[in-house]
Amino acid sequence: MNIVVLLKQVPATESLVSVAADGVSIQTGDLKWVINPYDEFAVEEALRIKEAHGGSVTILSIGSDKAVEAIRTALAMGADTGVLINDEAAIGRDALVTAKILAAALKGMSYDLIIAGQRAVDGDNYQVGTAVAEYLGIPNISLVIKAEVTDGAVQCHRTIEGGTVVLEAPLPALFTTQRGLNEPRYASLPGIMKAKKKPLETKTLSDIGIQPGDLEGPSTRIVRMTPPPERAGGQMIEGESPQEKAAKLVKALREEAKVI
């Protein structure tokens, strides 16, 4: 069972994010960078499947030199090898181009199962994993909270609004993770030591068969970024008793805010 995990390094969710001077990107100076939380679930799930069925876990990522740290963390958790597409023309592209690049890299790799985060918590596109599956011509199941590999297939519990659907896809297949799938392990100290010696290959776009010009085509462009509107601090409701405060609140919600 060869498993590939698609992984992205993103700003930690506790980060304050602000718009850079160009107005179309964010300031990256003070950010702490981590593995995208949904990709961490993907790494953990891949390791569990490998532990049960044997095989290997490969981490595939696109990023600059600093993304090496995220891949090493995944290797320290227990993944076997890493591949980083480090090419200026590959970094910071929109979700569809990112999926094309990942699919091109995957075509030269051996995989039975691909696991990806449902979204990266920076771009919030919910698009890359599913689009990669389409480019590879394999089935995908998104938003998975439970996965079980059986004979030549993967059974997944997918979350939908108000419920769950159990689906089965023949391998090779791709699924994307949802919170609740597992609790990712921490890298152990011996794991961190071992990770330093694990193979981590760096590739350019031409290494994976993409020529300049291949990535031109439809795209999404950010033309402006703004912080969300500041919420003006509101009104504190005072009163002698909980009853009095509750009555004032309900009155305000009904008469001023008109929401109940």
Next chain:
Amino acid sequence: MSNLVLAITEQIDGQFRKVTFEALSEGRRIASATGGSLAALVLGSDVGSLADELGKYGADRVLVADNGALADYTTGAYTNVVGALIHQESPAVVVIGATAQGKDLSARLSARLDAPLAMDCVAVSIDDGQLTVTRPMYGGKILAEVQMDGDPKIIALRPNAIAITEADGGGAVESLEIDPGESKIKVLEKTLETGKVELTEADIIVSGGRGMGGSDYSVIETLADLLGAAVGASRSAVDEGWRPHSDQVGQTGKVVSPNLYLACGISGAIQHLAGMGSSKVIVAINKDPEAPIFAKADYGIVDDLFEVIPCITEEVKRIK
């Protein structure tokens, strides 16, 4: 390419999801601004009787793909049908709700058609024929204005973000004969919690955090039932195992924008504030007057939530 706008509908238990009407309303606005027409697409099994409803939201045509193989959503069958229809009709814009189904379908379609996709949009504007969408990034810490090159432009709308407007459309129903093909994926089981209000579609959310002190959410559930609200939770309440993961509101949970968000015993971590910051009205109830949530709240009450919420419930009962 035509100037047709195609709105893809979604139904559950024989009823359209609210986001379907939001997608049609936005589709109508785009069609009117670009001198085009609006077609609604209904997919499913035995869904013919639903089609009539859609003319009232401005659909000029209602296209119905009624097929047993479309009874439950599967990526393959749905992508085959919608992809073939788009080849046939060449719409300029495709509008869809960014639900679990809509996100999956739109992402797969974008790759199938080599078409640009803007996911989870909260606003759409057209200026001089130039379409610009607004979508949150970084869990809502940033709003990005995005333009798309390529056709069709696929716009997936965040539920609850777009105003529903009724408009007269002809609503002429056409049935489609498109083969969904063979699905590689088998649906083994489907479980729906009946009567549960979905967080991302709720008008009102009552949410509990660490201040709940345990898994007994009955004070919150009683108020939520009375208001027809959904129950949410902060990450710490979920991490404690008090509530299911599916209830989590925040940057790594669900991003919500209800009319009213009642945060009970939630201090207001940055990830939580990002996930509910676009709510229209926010109420915070917390014992700690220094809790960061108060800076974002329209109304704040400093008190014990276990005392205040039952009083709010009584008060709502009294006025209803």
